[in-house]
Amino acid sequence: MQRRLWTLLLTVVILSGCAAIGFSKYDDLFGKAQPQARISSNKQGLGAQYLTSVKPVLDTRCVVCHGCYDAPCQLKLTSPEGIDRGISTERVYDGTRLLAQKPSRLLYDAQDTQAWRDKGFTPVLNERVQTEQANLMGSVLYNSLLLKMRNPMQQQGVLGSEYDFSLDRTQSCANMDEFATLAKRQPHGGMPYGLPAISPSEFNTLATWLRSGAKMAHIGPASDFEQKQVRQWEAFLNQTPLKYQLSARYIYEHWYLANIYFPSENTNRPVNFFKLVRSKTPPGQEIELIATRRPYDEPNTSRVYYRLMHERSTILAKTHMPLALNGHKMRRLYEQFIAADYQVDTLPSYQPKIASNPFKAFAQIPVKSKYQFMLDEAELIIKGYIKGPVCRGQVALNVINDHFWVAFVDPDKNSSAQVSELLLTHDDELALPASDQSNVLPISSWTKYAAHQHDYLKAKTALANKLLAQSNKLTLDLLWQGEGHNKNAALTVFRHFDSATVVKGFIGQQPKTMWVLDYALFERIHYLLVAGFDVYGNIGHQLNTRLYMDFLRLEGEQNFINLLPKQARKHVKQHWYRRSHISLSEFINRNALWGAQTGIEYVTDTPKDELMTKMEQYLAPILSKEYDYQAVPELFNVLNNLPSQAVNLLPQVSFILQQNKEGNGHSAYTLIHHNAHYNISSLLNETGQRAYHEDTATLVPGFIGDYPEAIWYLPNEAHAEQFVSRIQQISNEAQYADLKADFAIRRTHPQFWQYSDILHKVAKEYRGIEHGVFDYNRLENR
DSSP: OHHHHHHHHHHHHHHHHHGGGGGSOHHHHHOOOOOOOOBOOSSSHHHHHIIIIIHHHHHHHTTTTSSSTTSGGGOOOSSHHHHHHOBOSSOSOOTTOSSOOOOOOTTTSOSSHHHHHHTTOBOSSOOSSOOHHHHHHTOHHHHHHHHHHHSOOOSSSOOOTTOOOOTTOOOOOOOHHHHHHHHHHOTTOOSSTTSOOOOHHHHHHHHHHHHTTOOBOOOOOOOHHHHHHHHHHHHHHTOSSHHHHHHHHHHHHHHTTOEEEOOOSOTTSOOOEEEEEEESSOTTSOOOBOOOSSTTSOOOSSOOEEEEEEEOSOOBTTTOOEEEOOHHHHHHHIIIIISSSOOOOSOOOOSHHHHTOHHHHTTTSOHHHHHHHHHHTHHHHHHHHHHSTTOOSHHHHTTSOSEEEEEEBOTTTSOSHHHHHHHHHTTTTTOOGGGGOSSOOHHHHHHHHHHHHHHHHHHHHHHHHHHHHHSOOOSGGGBOOGGGTOGGGSEEEEEOSSOEEEEESOOSSOOSEEEEEOHHHHHHHHIIIIITOOTTOOHHHHHHHHHHHHHHHHHHHHHHHTTSOHHHHHHHHHHHTTTOOOOHHHHHHGGGOOSSOOOSOOOSSOHHHHHHHHHHHHTGGGOOOTTOGGGSOHHHHGGGGOOHHHHTTSOSEEEEEEEOTTSSOEEEEEEEEEOOBSOSOOSSOTGGGBOGGGOEEEEEESOOOSSOSEEEEEOSHHHHHHHHHHHTTOOSHHHHHHHHHHHBOOTTOTTHHHHHHHHHHHHHHHHGGGOOBOOOTTOOOO
């Protein structure tokens, strides 16, 4: 250990002496930069060392902030391609840009490092002469780590105002010629930013790797079993008959974000994940990716092949959507799409007006086949916009409430000839904003879609009233019961201000609102927020997407309200939208109140609460209990009834770890803060619509959320009792700060990384196949 410390000190002294010449052009010192060949064998030498020694450090210390679209400077350290690509000053998330930005997706939008350089990315690894000295002096990554070692943070307490942790903060994406100036101006800006320095041994591991030329390797290939499954599924998805081709296109457009895996009886075997991609090459050949903005854009090839590409990047919690494929699933797809009685005469066009509208593109496939396919993996479909590119930031999410349940109309009730005819007749009115592509004018386009929604809802309401007038069918029988076994039939969505989560089951206390989705509504949500959303689009595209979701949320809520007694419907809706002006979207939807009386018998004077209870009972056989808030230990139960003044002080997502009596394991809980609103009809004035005195909290076992904002650690029962007692009494920021000082693992905690390792170990035990690396970008500084 002493030798390591001397090595570290010597390195610091050497680099301190080099700081003076850091202002010189590195080309003069080490020659002209050019991309280096860095990929090595994963079985031996430097490549194997990268996988066994270097990658674990990057995954646990760096990927927690640098992993996705929202990674600072677009630095993605989850794969060799991302590390070698480097950094960019362009933001992916920019809600103000007037013109759509060119995409910058790894593997898709550039085929090698030089192509990324041509797009303006600059390296974090040395690309000049490959000597040990140059490899350190010329590496932004190394110098960022060294800057933190030379300027360690304070231990404990709250960091000063020089640290900016806001999502839209100004980013310093310096190349090596700029780094010395940055270091002088922002000595606190070393990496990991706003977190403690990595340990001396971890620093030496990364320094040794960088000094040796930063050779990297990909993880090993999939197992023989998995490769056999890949061949079987690619054969199934790429058959020649038009029926297969159309079905595969539909499946792909709904599953392309999923991390597909193949369950095995051998539980000791590492699980590999795969992405369903479009390729110009058929199975058996190397995948040649079709790079388009959207999954349904023109592929510019005579035949599209649907392939399974090995996912070799680090799995992140915030984007991880596991999907299990097996023989049963293949038979299910065959029954839904191939054995079903319909004919495919021609394949649909890829023109935007057709491809962006699933009711046009897939009109030949029966409604029941499409809807049942979506229902089978309803949580995955909803996760698409929870964990996909659209769901980042407060403006993107203030279209939904903080806590609501989701149920679905039964496919047998939602696929009649009349419903199919309604969708065919009004497919123009069901067009989505993506049909205008990624550069649009917000106001004129939104007005057009508002008129379309009005016409569709008018026709839908008329049809509903006609069908329900024939018999009293407006009962709980309208709901899908998951065929008695599928837990996707009941979901809960939690919004965490600028992120969100969806889980199976009706979780937590009864929420204020609820959605009931039918096929057309479910499909439009997917094509609006997932398949049709372009994270690189201009302000008009992003604004129209947000505003159109107003229509869909209101429609889903209205489907629930229509199950209430006729005289109670208007009152419930008025309560949900208190203090709101009659916006255009509300005006359009207010005529969607069905004329039919409910067939559900009510016996209380709180019919909304009674309906939710009845729905819980009706769906009880398939309700997931994984996050049952009533299953937490008695000591913690009171956290589900915290006073609003205490809840107001809590962050959106808090993870609580309690060590067991033996000291060899932990129990985990998530404390979720629900922001109450008078209404959510305001785009930019959410604060003005907040009903702070109505805020509530829910404590559940396990982990809900991928962006922890606070981490609480309770080493024994005595600490747990004190924590529970004190958290109930907090009423101001000073009391909350004292609570954190005694029980929290702050950003400044000297053992932060040790507790981070414990957190991820426990999360892996709880989440299993759904486990991924958490994101620390939202850790609070309080």
